Amino acid sequence: xxxxxxxxxxxxxxxxxxxxxxxxxxxxxxxxxxxxxxxxxxxxxxxxxxxxxxxxxxxxxxxxxxxxxxxxxxxxxxxxxxxxxxxxxxxxxxxxxxxxxxxxxxxxxxxxxxxxxxxxxxxxxxxxxxxxxxxxxxxxxxxxxxxxxxxxxxxxxxxxxxxxxxxxxxxxxxxxxxxxxxxxxxxxxxxxxxxxxxxxxxxxxxxxxxxxxxxxxxxxxxxxxxxxxxxxxxxxxxxxxxxxxxxxxxxx
Amino acid sequence: xxxxxxxxxxxxxxxxxxxxxxxxxxxxxxxxxxxxxxxxxxxxxxxxxxxxxxxxxxxxxxxxxxxxxxxxxxxxxxxxxxxxxxxxxxxxxxxxxxxxxxxxxxxxxxxxxxxxxxxxxxxxxxxxxxxxxxxxxxxxxxxxxxxxxxxxxxxxxxxxxxxxxxxxxxxxxxxxxxxxxxxxxxxxxxxxxxxxxxxxxxxxxxxxxxxxxxxxxxxxxxxxxxxxxxxxxxxxxxxxxxxxxxxxxxxxxxxxxxxxxxxxxxxxxxxxxxxxxxxxxxxxxxxxxxxxxxxxxxxxxxxx
Numbered sequence: 001x002x003x004x005x006x007x008x009x010x011x012x013x014x015x016x017x018x019x020x021x022x023x024x025x026x027x028x029x030x031x032x033x034x035x036x037x038x039x040x041x042x043x044x045x046x047x048x049x050x051x052x053x054x055x056x057x058x059x060x061x062x063x064x065x066x067x068x069x070x071x072x073x074x075x076x077x078x079x080x081x082x083x084x085x086x087x088x089x090x091x092x093x094x095x096x097x098x099x100x101x102x103x104x105x106x107x108x109x110x111x112x113x114x115x116x117x118x119x120x121x122x123x124x125x126x127x128x129x130x131x132x133x134x135x136x137x138x139x140x141x142x143x144x145x146x147x148x149x150x151x152x153x154x155x156x157x158x159x160x161x162x163x164x165x166x167x168x169x170x171x172x173x174x175x176x177x178x179x180x181x182x183x184x185x186x187x188x189x190x191x192x193x194x195x196x197x198x199x200x201x202x203x204x205x206x207x208x209x210x211x212x213x214x215x216x217x218x219x220x221x222x223x224x225x226x227x228x229x230x231x232x233x234x235x236x237x238x239x240x241x242x243x244x245x246x247x248x249x250x251x252x
Numbered sequence: 253x254x255x256x257x258x259x260x261x262x263x264x265x266x267x268x269x270x271x272x273x274x275x276x277x278x279x280x281x282x283x284x285x286x287x288x289x290x291x292x293x294x295x296x297x298x299x300x301x302x303x304x305x306x307x308x309x310x311x312x313x314x315x316x317x318x319x320x321x322x323x324x325x326x327x328x329x330x331x332x333x334x335x336x337x338x339x340x341x342x343x344x345x346x347x348x349x350x351x352x353x354x355x356x357x358x359x360x361x362x363x364x365x366x367x368x369x370x371x372x373x374x375x376x377x378x379x380x381x382x383x384x385x386x387x388x389x390x391x392x393x394x395x396x397x398x399x400x401x402x403x404x405x406x407x408x409x410x411x412x413x414x415x416x417x418x419x420x421x422x423x424x425x426x427x428x429x430x431x432x433x434x435x436x437x438x439x440x441x442x443x444x445x446x447x448x449x450x451x452x453x454x455x456x457x458x459x460x461x462x463x464x465x466x467x468x469x470x471x472x473x474x475x476x477x478x479x480x481x482x483x484x485x486x487x488x489x490x491x492x493x494x495x496x497x498x499x500x501x502x503x504x505x506x507x508x509x510x511x512x513x514x515x516x517x518x519x520x521x522x523x524x525x526x527x528x529x530x531x532x533x534x535x536x537x538x539x540x541x542x543x544x545x546x547x548x549x550x551x552x553x554x555x556x
Binding site for chain 2: 039040041042043044045071072073074075076077078079080083084085086087090092098144147148150151152154155181182184212215216217219220223224227228230231232233234235237238239241242243245246248249250
């Protein structure tokens with residue numbers, strides 16, 4: 001942890017010292033305190049720190065969009081049939097982000113108008129979610145999209161974190177990011193926007209990869225690449241463990 | 253300490269996993285049952301994907317049946333001839349079950365079918381067991397009640413291919429145990445259970461086997477059926493999480509030792525009555541979940 005804080009301080013220092021170059025337009029630099037998130041056997045989510053600096057002006061508003069790889073998602077609706085609830089309708093979303101957290105220093109609506117949010121593609125309703133179905137009518141599409149947002153939010157995967165970005169002396173900013181244990185591996189995109197008076201004035205994008213590593217990754221690869229051997233191994237392991245248990249308790 | 257289960261792809265606290273194994277192991281040691289019918293629904297309830305729960309539980313049952321059968325084997329209470337026929341039927345049935353499982357998974361109704369199977373079979377065995385133990389408890393209070401014959405012969409025993417089973421003192425058609433085991437095998441594959449809770453009563457009442465060979469012989473058969481399910485599911489769906497199975501087993505082995513000691517303090521019919529109540533409670537919980545209006549009628553699933 002200390003080395004991560006150290007990295008953070010060094011990066012801030014570099015950003016601040018390398019600041020002297022004469023720029024007219026505003027620029028923005030952002031980074032994370034980790035290069036990679038590893039899903040190891042003891043993985044239970046990961047806390048990250050996003051930090052950065054603004055030059056050529058004061059940072060008025062900062063918006064961060066942390067987005068995981070797009071995946072196909074099935075959204076199912078249960079209906080009551082002969083007394084029991086069962087899945088009756090399904091809509092497939094072809095390009096839903098598996099992780100979508102937005103951070104801002106005040107409420108998003110205070111920072112950007114609805115039209116600007118749409119133009120800058122911020123928020124689940126503005127990222128062009130496609131369904132595999134024929135055109136739904138507007139009312140129904142909204143119902144299903146809200147249901148998707150609600151379900152993803154319940155899982156901690158989609159979230160609007162307002163008042164999460166702190167701006168320090170108008171130049172530096174930081175935001176704590178939490179990646180929950182149910183994230184999927186892949187390339188995560190972090191878009192940082194500097195906004196002033198409802199206008200985008202600077203933008204930076206950085207990436208971080210989430211990957212399975214260590215024993216867990218090996219077991220997963222073994223199970224998928226050599227599945228028949230994995231099956232036999234699992235059985236042999238169980239027979240041995242069962243025999244061992246019986247032997248251990250017989251002696252007592 | 254949390255552990256990220258590599259196949260289930262979820263993070264669980266290690267104490268929760270071992271505690272779950274211990275709790276179910278305690279009950280299985282106490283009642284002399286495998287406990288799959290409790291473990292699989294509990295795993296699903298804790299957020300393990302249902303396919304992973306079913307396949308992983310099969311893997312764990314291999315281990316618990318091996319450790320259980322050894323004692324019966326030493327006492328000579330395994331009827332290998334009957335066991336062989338039950339294994340043959342069970343292999344056929346469980347292979348069909350795994351196939352059925354992946355078809356149901358593809359048409360997205362596997363969760364419903366798992367739940368409905370639980371409701372139906374736990375309901376039936378729970379009620380039958382409760383009635384039987386109530387009768388037994390009443391009978392012990394009326395001394396002098398007449399005991400029945402060792403077993404009743406019915407037309408099913410007279411089907412072709414009659415075989416003599418010396419250890420079980422039976423001369424019945426081999427087709428009967430074969431199809432019984434095949435039927436239970438299908439259920440094992442779909443429900444993630446060993447099937448002892450159906451097989452054991454059926455061996456006693458339908459086949460007419462003497463009680464002392466039933467447990468050992470059914471454990472012997474369950475090893476092969478659950479091993480078959482483990483291998484087939486590994487190949488077909490890659491849903492066997494042996495890390496999860498191993499951790500559950502650690503708890504189960506220890507829990508079963510304590511459970512067996514507590515179980516020895518109670519009479520057989522009291523134990524069966526208590527087990528019947530637990531079976532019915534699980535059944536009712538599942539019925540309740542199917543019938544009440546869900547909190548959110550929508551649910552999301554990642555497609556891979």
